[in-house]
Amino acid sequence: MTYFFQNVINALQWGSFYALIALGYAMVYSILMLFNFAHGDIFMAGSYIGFGVATGLLYLVTSGFFSLPHWLILVLTIIISMFLTSFLGILVERIGYRPLRNAPRASAAITGLMIGIILETGNLALLGARRLGFPSLIMTKTYEMGGVFVTNKKILVVLVSLGLMLALDQFVRKTKWGMAMRAMSYDFVVVPLMGVSIDVIAPLTFAIGSALAAAGGVLYGIAYPVLDPYMGILIGWKAFVAAILGGRGSIMGAALAGFLLGFIEIFVTMIFPSTLRDLIAFSIVLVILTFRPYGFFGKPYSAKLRL
């Protein structure tokens, strides 16, 4: 039983990463009806930016410019990386998506894919092939509760993710911009006629999605402190699956589906050898989609890749 709860904790942590990345996919997909295949690499970039910010701050602290407690450095790292990465999102929208707004949707998916490759290669060219270690900003502490071991990092990952998701939820529900986004997801033909400019909503969507991915990247760096340029690919594509699994028009559905995918993967490895993880996890996804073809929270809709 303790083994079970141990895995619940692991699944929550693992699911948090999927959920944070899936949110960005889902936002772009729900609001603009596009796949942003660069998103996994934005996660990677966010992680590297976090690495840069954290290293910089630590350097300043150790060389005595100012003194900060480590937890504050962590908070600052997350915030600054989110801020910086959101500009990357805006850039991706500007280069890869805005010129293609009237093009077939699939073409925009291809530019996204290509921007992703550019990000990976650019990273490789800039920093070389060596893997970087994320600086450890907090000491790992392990708590024991009835035989279940929980580290403070895991708690941090889950709490920060949940907090961000709540914040996003409030943003989408309560603010003017959030409501404009939701309106756009119902009808992106009429809403621009109501004075909501798609030239504002689209970059905003990309920016928020990228900021969330960056938070995910920093948290990932804290939990698994080895960074490499290709770290975003697999996790990104899987989060993409989760995003669609949640259903179009349901941003929080994507987060839940992200956690679900985390749970499926962790529990598959709990029962079966870990090499079977993808096989079984995606078979489950296939079965789910067979029976709930619009995802968990999605409404039936008709969208075509217009050519």
Added chain:
Amino acid sequence: MPLLQVKNMTHFFSGLRAVHNYNLVIEPGEIHGLIGPNGAGKTTIFNLITGVYTPTEGEILLEGKSIVGLQPHEIASRGLGRTFQNMRLWRHMTVLEHVKMAHYSKLTYGLVGAFFGTAKRYREEGEIEEHSMELLELLGVAQFADQNVLNLPYGVQRKVEMARALAVKPKILFLDEPTVGMTPEELVGMMEVFRTIHKEFGPAIFLIEHRMKVVMELCEQIQTLNFGEVIAEGTPEQIQRNPKVIEAYLGKEEVE
């Protein structure tokens, strides 16, 4: 035996009643009109009979055989042609390809023919091409055969759509507001087309139309629909005099 018979058809859209207890009899060669205010459920009735939706209750018989639950393409190949309110032409296809496409169910060359280009395939494609050209010529749009439909004027597009529907060799033709958005000149041309079609091929026609002039001139029988229910049925004269119709629909028209 009537060509098309609908008995007590009722349909709900997730609890919302769209069509209630609808009945219809169309004899071969008859022109039947369906009028009613916007949102009365006219297009829903078309979609129910053509198989886009399956009615919650009721029976639909085409030449005495039930067609409830069949796929739209199966119903179409039994001799039910239709046009759409917003035409729904295929953006990347030429006029000729449009009309050829509607012969799909008559192709017998199968996959072998499609993949390996057998002699049978070229023969059949030639035959349907010939038939398609005849239809286009009849409607006076043959000169556009090799052009992409999107580049053509609206009136021509409408005719292409009509030719496409006729290529199904319909025993009954469903026309959903075929004159919407037309200029008076185009309208005259279209009325001519209806008459030609009816004379040449003699299909029954089931017509949704907003222009009273068209309906009153063409139709032998008219149904008036309001809130998914038939409120009046009869010849054009009867309909024009029916107080319920005037109240629901024509009253406004006369004030204009």
Added chain:
Amino acid sequence: MKERNGKRFSTIRKWFSGIPALGWLLGAFVAVIIEYYFGESLADMLGLDRIPVLFGVVIMLKKPAAIPGAFAYVFMIYVLPVTIIARITSKAMNWLAVLLEKLPLWMSAILHLILLYYILDLWADMSDYRLLLLKLSLIAIMLTLSLNVINGYMGEFSCSHPGFMALGAYTASIFTVGLFMNDRILGHALISTIPSWMGQIVFPLGLILGGAIAAIGALVVAIPSFRTRGDYLAIISLAFMFIVKSGFENLEVFGGPRGLGGQPDWATLPAVFIWAVLCVWTINNFVESTMGKALNAVRDEEAAAEAMTVNTRKTKMIAFMFGAFWAGIAGGLFAHVLRYVNPGTFGLKKLAEVLAMVYFGGLNSVIGSIVGAVGFNLLSEMLRPLEIFKWIIIPVLLILVMIFRPTGLIAFKHFDIREILKPKLKMKERV
């Protein structure tokens, strides 16, 4: 200035517009023969270490000092002979083309293809690298075209092509290795020592088996995804790709993640060439028929297609399985060209590559897919000396193509063989 350039360009175009396909092929044939016999000595004279393998581009990028030499080589071996021969034989070739036009189309097409094959064969005979590149490009054509059927003609977004390829590659490999080779993993050959000519007879069986298994795999994807509209195919097919890859990684009987090697050397150039031609031929036949055009109708307006008696579900299923079949064949050939196959090959990278080729070349177009596949392969080989910067240049190029031509370079074009092969000058114009 611009105008003058335009005029000059149009004179050049006029100069060469009267040359039929046959003339260009003859020119290329002569060029390849010249290279075959005099290439090495010319390269030597120009101070190049060996003959430039890929039209000199690789050499230019590697050694800037060799740029003039490489230019001269390409000019003297390719540009001059091709243009001169094509131009001076233009009359004769038009006359021949008129004669050929009187033959049934298939005969004329086969004659042209034989000539094309010999050109490619001679060209590839000069280095193993060229041979490999040529084979892989032909396979890429098959992959691109078969994905174009699904993503272009049918307008869905399928991600499962690497999965279908893997199914075909493994099935064909298991067939050939298991039956005819002694292997560490699959054990002794069941039928040992067959004469080599027999290989060319049983090999197609293995490939077709692979294609068939891939088509069955397509059914698994198609049944849940075509029930509804929308983007579900994209993720169901993606899930399928992961499942196939992960499945083979876990099948220790077939070598697991280490893969399966030792395929017989049956994927010779003629074999690959014939399969590629078959693929282009059948797919072009299909998409040009009314049954295949139904795909476009389903893509552009599904409701109208249904109302015009098109069985949309069947149409989509057939096209999807047909595309998967050819991906399976291509996978089988791929495994036998490299004579080794492992599950890692059929992952996201392959997916990105195939998608890039399809969208680069052009949607809904056979000729576009050929150009896309060959262009992409050549480009990625030519830019190899740039190392990782290659993977910045190629994506940037593709983004530019998408921005300026969102459906790809040569999209929505008919591939009309008769049009390509016909004489380009009418008899009276020749005077």
